[in-house]
Amino acid sequence: MSNFGRKIYRYKSLNSTNDTAFSLADKGAAEGTVILAEEQKKGRGKWKRRWISPPGGGIWMSIIIRPKLSSLELGRLTLMAAVAVVKALRNYPGLKAMIKWPNDILVRGKKIAGILIEMKEKKGKVEYVVIGVGINTACDLDQFPEELKNCVTSVRKEFTHRFLDEKLIKEIIKQIEYYYSVFKKESFSLIEEEWNCYSAVLGKYIEASVSGKKISGRAVGLSDRGYLLLRRDTGIIDEIFGSDIRIEME
Numbered sequence: 001m002s003n004f005g006r007k008i009y010r011y012k013s014l015n016s017t018n019d020t021a022f023s024l025a026d027k028g029a030a031e032g033t034v035i036l037a038e039e040q041k042k043g044r045g046k047w048k049r050r051w052i053s054p055p056g057g058g059i060w061m062s063i064i065i066r067p068k069l070s071s072l073e074l075g076r077l078t079l080m081a082a083v084a085v086v087k088a089l090r091n092y093p094g095l096k097a098m099i100k101w102p103n104d105i106l107v108r109g110k111k112i113a114g115i116l117i118e119m120k121e122k123k124g125k126v127e128y129v130v131i132g133v134g135i136n137t138a139c140d141l142d143q144f145p146e147e148l149k150n151c152v153t154s155v156r157k158e159f160t161h162r163f164l165d166e167k168l169i170k171e172i173i174k175q176i177e178y179y180y181s182v183f184k185k186e187s188f189s190l191i192e193e194e195w196n197c198y199s200a201v202l203g204k205y206i207e208a209s210v211s212g213k214k215i216s217g218r219a220v221g222l223s224d225r226g227y228l229l230l231r232r233d234t235g236i237i238d239e240i241f242g243s244d245i246r247i248e249m250e
């Protein structure tokens with residue numbers, strides 16, 4: 001019997017589904033509680049960037065989980081969520097979703113979805129985690145700032161058949177529940193295998209900025225913590241985290 005999505009809170013408009021998930025989790029909301037909004041007024045992405053979330057433009061959702069983890073293990077949870085979202089999108093023929101490390105979901109090299117994992121911790125232990133998922137299903141791509149227009153896409157643009165947000169929402173909940181159960185069984189290697197299959201960066205030459213410094217090298221895999229391993233031309237292998245990366249053309 002599935003637990004995720006048993007309780008779904010739906011709103012017309014919220015500042016951010018992640019914020020509402022935080023207040024519900026503080027009041028004791030159960031693992032698997034889902035929060036959906038038709039519109040977010042202050043949707044946010046990673047590095048506190050704005051996440052454009054117009055009414056009816058996409059799926060803006062958050063799921064509460066209560067893993068028994070140290071906050072250092074959060075990187076792996078991000079990869080778990082990325083694999084789950086890719087799997088859900090890949091149910092639609094033609095939506096060949098790929099993961100750009102750590103949490104951008106791309107179709108034909110353009111961003112279609114993003115994941116924002118946030119948590120509350122107490123004394124180094126995670127109290128709860130909020131998995132925020134934003135999917136551009138029907139966003140008017142002209143609403144994006146000029147510099148982003150060519151980097152984003154939507155489900156409607158990529159998948160021309162009949163499409164219902166509700167069906168995709170169900171699928172995402174199902175996949176997150178499934179991969180989270182795999183994660184809890186400490187089968188991260190299975191998630192890593194899937195991540196490798198859908199990675200848009202593995203084997204590619206990339207540039208990452210780490211503490212303001214640019215590092216280039218080939219993405220050669222993931223570390224135990226779920227960080228990206230980058231092999232520089234000198235052969236040195238760096239573990240990259242908390243960085244945006246640029247995939248270089250070869």
Ligand code: BTN
Binds near residue numbers: 049059062113116
């Ligand atoms: C990113 O790629 O930068 C992450 C984007 C995450 C957006 C989602 S939409 C639902 C949830 N609520 C938010 O405010 N952000 C996440």
